[in-house]
Amino acid sequence: MPNAVLNFDELNILTREQIRDKVEAEIYSELPEKKVDRKRCEDIIFDLLTMAYAYGLNKAGLELDQSLPVNDGLMRESVYGETAGETAFERMTAHIDAASPGIESGGPTAVDSATKLIDQLTVLIDTEQHRVANEGILDGANDYQRQHPERIVMKTWQTMLDDRVREPHEWLEGATVPLDAYFYTDGDRALAPGGFQSAALNVNCRCELDVTAI
Ligand SMILES: [Zn+2]
Numbered sequence: 001m002p003n004a005v006l007n008f009d010e011l012n013i014l015t016r017e018q019i020r021d022k023v024e025a026e027i028y029s030e031l032p033e034k035k036v037d038r039k040r041c042e043d044i045i046f047d048l049l050t051m052a053y054a055y056g057l058n059k060a061g062l063e064l065d066q067s068l069p070v071n072d073g074l075m076r077e078s079v080y081g082e083t084a085g086e087t088a089f090e091r092m093t094a095h096i097d098a099a100s101p102g103i104e105s106g107g108p109t110a111v112d113s114a115t116k117l118i119d120q121l122t123v124l125i126d127t128e129q130h131r132v133a134n135e136g137i138l139d140g141a142n143d144y145q146r147q148h149p150e151r152i153v154m155k156t157w158q159t160m161l162d163d164r165v166r167e168p169h170e171w172l173e174g175a176t177v178p179l180d181a182y183f184y185t186d187g188d189r190a191l192a193p194g195g196f197q198s199a200a201l202n203v204n205c206r207c208e209l210d211v212t213a214i
Pocket of ligand 1: 204
């Protein structure tokens with residue numbers, strides 16, 4: 001992982017369609033062998049989450065106008081972070097375990113099982129990359145705050161402003177709080193999108209933090 005992540009102005013996270021294409025290509029290439037390569041799936045997830053973290057750090061750096069280097073330990077903590085007691089990799093393993101008997105059986109059942117697995121891994125990666133990207137923004141903003149104790153870093157909850165935004169997140173649209181404060185909604189709280197206790201409030205979330213220093 002290069003330290004000069006901030007040189008990439010165009011750093012972005014993948015759309016759901018791009019994730020799906022990647023996962024589909026991987027799973028379909030393994031169908032003839034009737035076996036899903038867990039290590040390769042793990043590598044894909046690790047790469048995408050690492051990229052999402054870098055995207056978040058980069059976004060915070062652009063908004064705060066300062067180069068914020070990657071802290072490898074914090075990045076790993078985020079990539080291997082647990083949601084409701086499980087890491088992305090544990091969830092991946094559970095999905096592959098569930099799909100494997102169908103895939104190994106071959107025939108039309110194999111395609112059904114593979115399709116279901118592709119859907120599950122796509123949602124998993126999409127959800128996790130948003131959590132990790134927002135943690136990258138938080139980590140970057142915290143780094144900036146430590147370097148500039150005279151400033152006050154604030155964070156704002158931004159939804160995608162379309163009709164797919166769930167109501168509890170719509171309530172948070174534009175909410176601005178100090179960096180270390182929680183956002184409260186629907187009986188739960190989070191430091192950033194993807195950080196709720198309830199999986200239902202995290203899955204499929206596309207919200208992002210904006211950060212600013214006053
Ligand atoms: Zn959301």
